[in-house]
Amino acid sequence: MEKYIKSYGTLVIVFVVGVFMGWLFFGGESTSEEMSSTHHEHTEGTFYTCSMHPQIHQKDPGNCPLCGMKLIPESGDTSVDVNHITLSKSATALANIQTTSVLKSSPKKVLQMQGKIAVDERRTYAQASHIAGRIEKSYVNYIGEKIKKGQKLATLYSPQLVTAQREYFEAKKVKDSNPQLLRSAIEKLRLWKLSEKQIREIDKSGKVKTVFDIRADISGVITQLNVLEGDHVMQGKILYEVADLSRLWVKFDAYESDLAWVKVGDQISFTVTSYPGETFTTKVSFIDPFINPKTRVASVRGNVVNREHKLKPEMFVNGKIQAELPVNNEVIVVPKSSVMWTGPRSVVYVKVPNVDTPTFEMKEVVLGAELTNSYIIKKGLKDGDRVVTQGTYTVDAAAQLKGKPSMISQKIGVETEPTSTYEVSAQFAASFKKVYQNYLLVKDAFVASDDKRAEEFTITLQKSLNTISMHMLQGDAHMFWMKTSPNLKMNLNEMVKADNIDTRRRFFVQVSKELSDMIQRFGLSKNEKVYLMYCPMANDDMGASWLSNTKEVLNPYYGDMMLKCGEIKKEI
Known part of the structure; x- marks a missing residue:
């Protein structure tokens, strides 16, 4: 008996607190209204709500379906x-x-762009042989070796140069009677790219030199090594490729939707993982006039001075632009x-x-x-x-x-504004239906908080999405697919790469949004039910939607924690 008295007393306390909260929340109803609510005296036009869950709104008195508290009359x-x-x-x-x-x-908008460091193509050089011969000695032995302008790179034996020297000495003997012959001999040596200093040394020694030095035309780093000692080379053969890494390019990928925000002269700050906490800066010097047909991005390029040689070609960078719309x-x-x-x-x-x-x-x-x-x-x-x-x-x-x-x-x-639906082929409709069905499997795995199955079904969803070719669509439908599918694929890829269910759920927010937009545009078969659900607490209280084939609210973002949190927004 004492147990029942305690239970009844608890219910009375809960009821009184609920009535007080309802009075506070809805502006304060009169005592007579509270009493009429207690005795379930329902008058025409009165609606009832829960003091703790004001979204509950029904015509008849009763208990709150969420917390079980008694409903109170709602103020008009x-x-x-x-x-x-x-x-x-x-x-x-x-x-x-x-x-x-x-x-x-x-x-204003902060644009995040990824990219990488690249060699400045204007600061690369091909060191070639200007005469045929044989490499007697090579002083450069590996890629990445630093060289300076004028440094000896190799020695070359060339029969043609030997012959040219002999002609020079013979012409020198008759210079008084035939000065033109001497001038022609000297010019021939110059054509073989011998410097004035080398010509003077030959003249001073009075002997024919059998080997000649090949010296670096610029300072930089060897990026390609094409000859070894003993190799025979032809005139014009590229011996070494050299790049000056003191100035580099930074290439960023900009999506089509972001190009309106980027203009030449904008400052970009970027970071590399090799130097955490350090920020580098550059300015946009070039925007690619073409869009890459595969990645759907345009290259945005900047120049950077690399005095300390911290930056290396092919390093990945994360860039940020404080952009203003023109x-x-x-x-x-x-x-x-x-x-x-x-x-x-x-x-x-x-x-x-x-x-x-x-x-x-x-x-x-x-x-x-x-x-x-x-x-x-x-x-x-x-x-x-x-x-x-x-x-x-x-x-x-x-x-x-x-x-x-x-x-x-x-x-x-x-x-x-009515949503327009594109006409699609039967082949596309069948493939797209499979995408939606695989999406539901991913959603159900999140509802069950089963991370392993969520990953497996995401891979299945990826595969079904990849079976859809852009050639299945025409006109506006084709353009809409090309605009939206890359983002969907990118977020699915991030879901697969994620190492925990919370991260996968964050990317699932965008996957659901993209697929919802697609379904509203491309449609599904009439017997396929699609309900757009919404939870205001998901996505860090910013709200998130998902798709379901039933009216039952089963929240994929919280699972068992708040399985029923959400509502049906509409049937698509």
């Missing part, structure tokens, strides 16, 4: 405008809803956390000014370029609007529960 929304959603001050504080005033500014006027920029992304036309919530109770209005905006942590707004906001920057999805959830215009229910004063 007194806003006159049907587009407005009003929350009590205490609810706004509990949900930590924050707003920021938007201002016009110059759009626009004539300042534009409105909002944080990414404010935008509920639904495509080029997305949704933000704006705080209604000059009202006592926190009131918000959903506005559709046209997105411009994506910045590092924000978007450019082309249309839909004006300078000075206060947008919700934290708690956006909480406001949207409240709007949905009250039947107000929301992200998935844009009813009043909102023009929606």
Whole structure:
């Protein structure tokens, strides 16, 4: 008996705390309303909610499906405008809803680019033999050896040079009677690339030299060794290839979507793993006018002085540009956390000014370029609007529960842009369906928190994606595939390379986004169900979506920790 009394007492305490929290969260209902809730006296038009989970909203009293607490009557929304959603001050504080005033500014973006160090092609040199002969002695024996201008590289025996010297001495004997013959003999020696100093030495010695020195034309590092001692060489043969490494190129890969942000003269800071904590700088000197058809990137090049020779060709580098979009006027920029992304036309919530109770209005905006942590707004906001920057999805959830215009229910004063679906071949449709089915296997593995199976199914998903050829699509469908598939493949590759399930889940966020966009464009067969799910807490509270073939919410980002956290956004 005492056990039942204790249990009943616990329930009473929980109920009283719930009633108090409901009063605090929704602005305070009267005692009579609380009592009527206790006795389940339901009046027409009254809705019930949970004091701990305000997203719960139902017509009949009962218990919260999430925590089991008794539901309490919800205060009515007194806003006159049907587009407005009003929350009590205490609810706004509990949900930590924050707003920021938007201002016009110059759009800036931090571009991250990968690349590598390369030899400056303008500072390479081919040391050639200007006359046929035999290498008697080589003083350069390995690739990478440093040489200086004028350094002896090899000695060469050349019968042609021996003959030319003899002709010189014979011409010298008759120089008084035939000076032109002497001039011709000297010019012949010059044509064999003998220096004036060497010609004077020959003249002074009065003897025919049998071997001649080959000296370095420039300073640098030997990059190619083409001869050995005893080799016979022909006139014009390249003996050594030399590169000057005191100045190098840094080549970065820039994606098509980032090229608008890069211009000649921009400063790039970059790092190499060999020198952690040290930052190098360069300026953009050249942007490749062609896109690589395989990687879909353009090369962005800079010059760097390498006085201490810390940098080596083929070193990988990570670069960063503080880029500005070349626009004539300042534009409105909002944080990414404010935008509920639904495509080029997305949704933000704006705080209604000059009202006592926190009131918000959903506005559709046209997105411009994506910045590092924000978007450019082309249309839909004006300078000075206060947008919700934290708690956006909480406001949207409240709007949905009250039947107000929301992200998935844009009813009043909102023009929606229909998503166009491309026509695709039967071959592509069959292959793409297999991609979606393999995606579901990966998703289910994450739901079960099975990292091994997640990795295996990701590899399977990769293989099915690689069976799709770009030649299966035509026109706009082909261009859309070429634009989106590289990112999908890149994120899948990162999932495979990851060494733990948390890292795989982070890349799964982007995989789900890319595949969702593709399905909305390419479609699936009518008997294939696709539901877009959303969890506001995933992805470090930035929110993340995933795809499912059932209406049951099973969260792949948290697994057993919060298996049911999320909601159905729409059926695709």
